[in-house]
Amino acid sequence: MKQTVSTIQQMKRDGKKIAMLTCYDYSTARLMDEAGVDVILVGDSLGNTILGYEDTISVTMEDMIHHSAAVARGAKNPLLICDMPFLSYQTSVYDAVVNAGRLMKEGRAQMVKLEGGQEVCPQIEAIVKASIPVCAHLGLTPQSVHAYGGYKVQGKTEAAAQKLLDDARAVEAAGASMVVLECVPEKLAQKVTELLEIPTIGIGAGAGCDGQVLVYQDMLGMFTDYVPKFVKQFANVGEVMKNAFAAYMDEVKNGSFPDESRSYKMDENVIEKLY
Ligand code: KIV
Numbered sequence: 001m002k003q004t005v006s007t008i009q010q011m012k013r014d015g016k017k018i019a020m021l022t023c024y025d026y027s028t029a030r031l032m033d034e035a036g037v038d039v040i041l042v043g044d045s046l047g048n049t050i051l052g053y054e055d056t057i058s059v060t061m062e063d064m065i066h067h068s069a070a071v072a073r074g075a076k077n078p079l080l081i082c083d084m085p086f087l088s089y090q091t092s093v094y095d096a097v098v099n100a101g102r103l104m105k106e107g108r109a110q111m112v113k114l115e116g117g118q119e120v121c122p123q124i125e126a127i128v129k130a131s132i133p134v135c136a137h138l139g140l141t142p143q144s145v146h147a148y149g150g151y152k153v154q155g156k157t158e159a160a161a162q163k164l165l166d167d168a169r170a171v172e173a174a175g176a177s178m179v180v181l182e183c184v185p186e187k188l189a190q191k192v193t194e195l196l197e198i199p200t201i202g203i204g205a206g207a208g209c210d211g212q213v214l215v216y217q218d219m220l221g222m223f224t225d226y227v228p229k230f231v232k233q234f235a236n237v238g239e240v241m242k243n244a245f246a247a248y249m250d251e252v253k254n255g256s257f258p259d260e261s262r263s264y265k266m267d268e269n270v271i272e273k274l275y
Helices: 004-011 026-034 063-076 093-105 117-129 142-149 160-172 186-195 237-253 266-272
Strands: 018-022 039-042 079-083 111-115 134-139 178-183 200-203 211-214
Touching: 004 178, 026 063, 039 063, 039 200, 039 211, 063 079, 063 093, 079 211, 093 111, 111 142, 117 134, 117 160, 134 160, 160 178, 160 186, 160 211, 178 186, 186 200, 200 237
Parallel strands: 018 039, 018 211, 039 079, 079 111, 111 134, 134 178, 178 200, 200 211
Antiparallel strands: none
8 A cells, every 4th residue: 555644644543553664775665665664764874874974964965866766666655755964954944945855856755854843943844835745853863963972862851851842843833744753762752752643753762652763774684883772683684695695705716606507508509610
């Protein structure tokens, strides 16, 4: 079934959990589609997992469009969200609308995600007015890593928790259709979830959210540069890949790959006539 903003919002009203994963390429998108994943996020985490940057700061609009378009070709049923990269929306409301539009037109996204609360509400309002659904992102917002001085759990003090609640109310009032809560204490995420009508999607925010998101290389054990506490490895695909690469190397080196069954034949008469 094709997931849309309305079907995802209905899942919250029906008390059904929403399963979201990040994705950055066509063949993985096909697999997620076949597995029935509800929502795919082309996250700017591709800066870390695909491009090998230390953070998401250097990710460009071109990077996001390139990967979003590839995922869109493979994922027919999941709702497709694409991240707005650093400085593609913070600079002005105009930039935000133009860049959100590019992610839809060129990246074939069906919703855009941006980081921040009250400070980006003018951008959210304008993007929504342009008929582009928006997902907000609160709590630990990785594009602000240098302002925070590291990746830390957010909203632990009374003031920080109250600010997060106020931001959540503000992004909903500005027209956001969904909100991601990253690295937030579970009780606080639950309170936000109860307070809002739009779905909350948690990552390191406990079980009380309306849905969950994980970076797919994290949950498959393929990205081990840094493994946050909230990550569960549902399979060790990294190990499976390493073993397959090593087996391939052995067979190439010892000449057992390719064998007869994987080679093309031709008429012996033809080969004999060649000089
Ligand atoms: O970029 C990303 O993958 C994200 C998720 C961590 C929510 O924003």
